Amino acid sequence: MRDMKKIFLLLFLLVFGAAVLAACAKEETEQNSEGEPEEKKLTIGMSFDSFVIERWQRDRDIFVQAAKEMGAEVNVQNANGEAEEQKKQIEYFIEKKVDVIVIVCIDSDGLTEPIKKAKEAGIPVVAYDRLINNADIDLYISFDNEMVGTLMAQSLIDNGVRGGRVIMLGGSPSDNNVSLVENAFEAVMKQNRVTIVDRMHCDGWRAELAADYIYSHREQVMDCDAIMCGNDNLASQVVNALAVQRLAGKRLVTGQDADLEACQRIVEGTQIMTVYKPVEKLARRAAECAVALAEGRKVQDSDTGSIDNGMKEVPYVRLEPVPVNRENLDEIIIDSGFHTKEEVYLNIK
Helix, strand or coil: CHHHHHHHHHHHHHHHHHHHHHHHHHHHHHHHHHHCCCCCCEEEEEEECCCCCHHHHHHHHHHHHHHHHCCEEEEEEECCCCHHHHHHHHHHHHHCCCCEEEECCCCCCCCHHHHHHHHHCCCCEEEECCCCCCCCCCEEEEECHHHHHHHHHHHHHHCCCCCCEEEEEECCCCCHHHHHHHHHHHHHHHHCCCEEEEEEECHHHCHHHHHHHHHHCHHHHHCCCEEEECCHHHHHHHHHHHHHCCCCCCCEEECCCCCHHHHHHHHHCCCCEEEECCHHHHHHHHHHHHHHHHCCCCCCCCCEEEEECCCCEEEEEEECCEEECCCCHHHHHHCCCCCCHHHHCCCCC
């Protein structure tokens, strides 16, 4: 009986001692917490149109890394080309109380209401690469899209299309950049007496629609000197369709984004140019701007102007695109490390 009492006493002391130690540890933790509050990380919600276009994957990776270096976390969402899904993603970011929302929009005219909700919640909004119309956005950051159209057009003129005939195969009509590019392109065509034989827009930037056009409009294709493609993804399908008809290299083709396959086509002679947009510069600058807005700071530098989005004059960080052709591809694309020489010249024996 005496041994049992000793055992119970020992167990009581052990339990009591553990409780005292736990209480002390809790008190010490609370004191440390009060004395040194843990710093909350900035959170950025980023909604992409989709990752079908090659360059968006680069934008995502560089933006996320740059934000991480600045102490911010990025919640990336992919809307897969669905405008309604993108609206849901913006509302999700609002519920999560992110510090700033960055959007690569699908429909330039369809985000007024969700952005209004974001602003009511005190969350700044950045339009990345594509302007969002009629919405209270805080910043638009992109390349000079009018210059993109001018560079495409000038490359055709430099290659002998003055007074000739051109087909325009543009991107999604809901993408505000498309009209900016095309208006600038047409202005140069008009100045040089170039006839626009026909035109079409690829809804949702679906490249297969560009290929379908080439197959179903042989008369117009045979009657033109060049085909202006809204981006390199469309140009890929166009050149493939031309190749089936033994016309690859016999029609001048332009694009933009400097996709790897486009650069390969340039050295192979089936695409005369692309417009290189230094994605690393854009994504890093956008991450810097997003963090600044999240911290309540203004974005101002030598690149900042403004643009009217139908609701307000929006601060506009505008970067310059670069034309790439066979003569300068090695210098612009390979020397910068955007693509390697082995990749670009893969099909050249």
